[in-house]
Amino acid sequence: MGYRIEEVKLQNYGRIDKFSCNQFSNINLIIGENGTGKTFLLKALYSAIKAMEEYKRGDDISPINDILSEKLRWTFQVDKLGDIVSKNGEDALNFHMELDNGKLDYQFSKSATSKVGSVENPVVGKEGNSIFIPAKEVLSLFSIILKSREIDKVFGFDDTYYDLAKALRISPSRGKNFAVFSDARKVVSDVIDGKVDYDENSGKWSYKNRSNQKFSVGATSEGVKKIAIMDRLLANGYLNTNSIIFIDEIESALHPKAVCQFLDMMDSIANQMGLQIFITSHSYFVIKKLRLIAMKKEHTVSCISLNKGQEAQVCDLYHEMPDNSIIDTSIQLYEQEIEEVF
Structure with a gap:
């Protein structure tokens, strides 16, 4: 517990x-x-x-x-x-x-x-x-959120957005994960019919469907992006018991x-x-x-x-x-x- x-x-x-x-x-x-x-x-x-x-x-x-x-x-x-x-x-x-x-x-x-x-x-x-998932999705605004807080240091995106962006920036881990998290990720994959990935070199997010077609995150539905956030947090080890x-x-x-x-x-x-x-x-x-x-x-x-x-x-x-x-x-x-x- x-x-x-x-x-x-x-x-x-x-x-x-x-x-x-x-x-x-x-x-x-x-x-x-x-x-x-x-x-x-x-x-x-x-x-x-x-x-x-x-x-x-x-x-x-x-x-x-x-x-x-x-x-x-x-x-x-x-x-x-x-x-x-x-x-x-x-x-x-x-x-x-x-x-x-x-x-x-x-x-x-x-x-x-x-x-x-x-x-x-x-x-x-x-x-x-712990993490806060705001009502508005963050992946399309990911780089803007980080710049506004880490470089400009101005109000606009509060700490719920900034903390989430920092958590999402962590790469998925390859170590041991909780079985229930793995099961949850399968549910996410079924719901969004694919997966969302982050390219650390370009600093951009993209969506890839089961047919291996790749789309920019801006062309992806907000629902897919919102659920994909949970997938990333389960995969990169940020969340735990x-x-x-x-x-x-x-x-x-x-x-x-x-x-x-x-x-x-x-x-x-x-x-x-x-x-x-x-x-x-x-x-x-x-x-x-x-x-x-x-x-x-x-x-x-x-x-x-x-x-x-x-x-x-x-x-x-x-x-x-x-x-x-x-x-x-x-x-x-x-x-x-x-x-x-x-």
Whole structure:
């Protein structure tokens, strides 16, 4: 079993006035209408996890305060950290996260500039390499992302894009790999009907189908490119049993059938290796598919429903589905269709 997030408490964190959850599973689905803070929550968790992973890594002696401050600034792309604090009140931002083997607490006020005001140091850093897969694909923008961050050092592509680009730059390893990763890569190959490769000499990505026809990545569908990202991360050894995977709007650019295949792959990775996965979605197909996955076993999929001005609803999808506008709208459309027919 790898490292897992067990409990999270947020207060005055951007669009999220208050959030508390201690019912996380291997797969965690975050739903809610626009403006409820789904991506904000995902980035808050990711920035904390990555700061813990970079803390005390190798010979690095940087204090957690510096690491976390930089991670927050480049993940949320703010001129000063205080801009992350909710605009609704004067209270400070508070963040608390507990893993199964450590925790991270920090807080800062609206006046914070470049440093987090108060951080309770974790005893040790977190092992593993976690990753965030944004809603927009990155392969077509790969060289632009790296140049903007490593040469120009400007805002535009936040750390979720930059970290992913750096991870994708690692060449596939020929050593021993996890069997479940190999199985997952076969699924990827079937879904995209080929493979995507990176030429280190030219710095360009290309797609090659099963007939050995080669295409530039710009002429390849966004769905193929998005799924190919996971193939690369499984092949180059970046992900391991201690990784946590964050996926923003998993359905973006994917056909419903591909969404279902992708989620089956995530289910295998999460439950055979103990990896924890966080997913945001607006899609009826995503909710329905994860509900079917959850019905096989308790505590497999948790669903977190964010609602403006209300506390988050959290449930085990094995037992129930929380109230949400995605399902409600689907039902309304069905009822409207029935009325029109009859």
